[in-house]
Amino acid sequence: MRRVAITGLGAVSALGIGVPALWDGLIAGRSGVGLITRFDTTHYLARVAAEVPGFAFESYFDSTELELLDPFAQFAIVAAREATAQAGLELADHERDRAGITFGSGMGGVTTQDDRYKRFYADLPTTRVHPFSIPRMMNNAAASQLSMRFGLRGPALAMATACAASSHAIGEAAEMIRAGRADVMLAGGADAPIAPGVVRCWEAMRVLAPVPKDGNASRACRPFSRDRLGMVLAEGAAVVVLESWERATGRGAAILAELAGYGATADAAHITQPGIDAPARAIAIALEQARLDPAEIDYVNAHGTGTRLNDPTETAIVKRAFGERAKSLAISATKAAHGHAMGASAALELIATVLAIRNGVVPPTINYTEPDPECDLDYVPNQARQMPVRAAISNSFAFGGLNAVLAVKKV
């Protein structure tokens, strides 16, 4: 079985453009969460989100390109440029047939869809919509744009597994490399769901955090804290470059970490409530593939959404999977800072996990104020922690019970 090297990272998040902005923000305990500015939320209960700040799209794309790119694809391309630049990725023509892309998005070009439908329904039945609507909206738009721009002619897939989409994308990309179907894969995810109709739909589920009573929207997401209020929708993208170990070492690439294991399972039970057995099994599968003993894991990047239901359930999942070791694990939920960027979340969190290993620093769970008896593990509250991290996992549990776990090893 071939080993898989991570050689490039790229991110666009509410903490800023680029991986340094993400990492520095996480370690400093900064929050990218605030009041929604994209549209007027006067009549909304949900008024909080984690928007990408200062994304000057015209500085990344010309006007012709922009016509064809929903924000989710724009974020994806900017993140992919960073990741491929870091990897120093240069593909000879014959290598392109064995270079691919797996890309996750929960909702695809939903900002475009929301805008088009709003205009269409406002003036039935004569309103026409622009012919670029479908190429902007389709869930595989980002995957296709990346394959076109980076000349990736191998396996190319779009994952639509909601909050776990980019974990599945990265895990399946690694499987393709292990199986010898590809030598290089770009993998990650993107979403841009902060549009009026989409926020309304999420609001109705009663899982979004409101503006806290003290008015400080930046503290709306409080994973594992007893006073948690719910999740915070976010936008962004994250991309990693994966290569076969031979290719990466052969060209002298700097290997950032080993993507050592991947576990995917389904609850097969409920369309929104998370289970315990199947996610715990996904952790066990990822550890087994990575040939890691639970005692060798030092850090868990939690799914950690900050909802009533997720956090105690995830605590139980970690206990089920790790047994006694659970109490010694450093666990943190970085969504408190970058929000829940849907299909981008897992990839953003994998980047945080890789950098925790490389830098020997674990990012904190910010906004943690009050222990919850049902969440009684070490969530690295509020302050980053310097500690050696030999290996780590990143959890992602999607609505609909689709679970994915990635295991990463220090090199």
Add this chain to the structure above:
Amino acid sequence: MADDLEQKVIALIARKKKLDPASITVASTFQELGVDSLDAADLLFTFEDEFKIVVPDEAAQSMKSVGEVVDALRQLVKPAEAS
């Protein structure tokens, strides 16, 4: 001698494709101008907006050059102008 409709069509194509209008004539084909199928759909949308018409699919498919666009649009625009 280019009439108003021709000039408008050429100007719209030039703007969409970022070309010099002087480089476009009624004889220019979509292929020569680098107008692919997606560009063509975009142009149709623009023509419909500009001339307040609906281009039926059959007419849309006949447009492979500037001259064919002008001919088809002339048929569609005429009744509107007469009213």
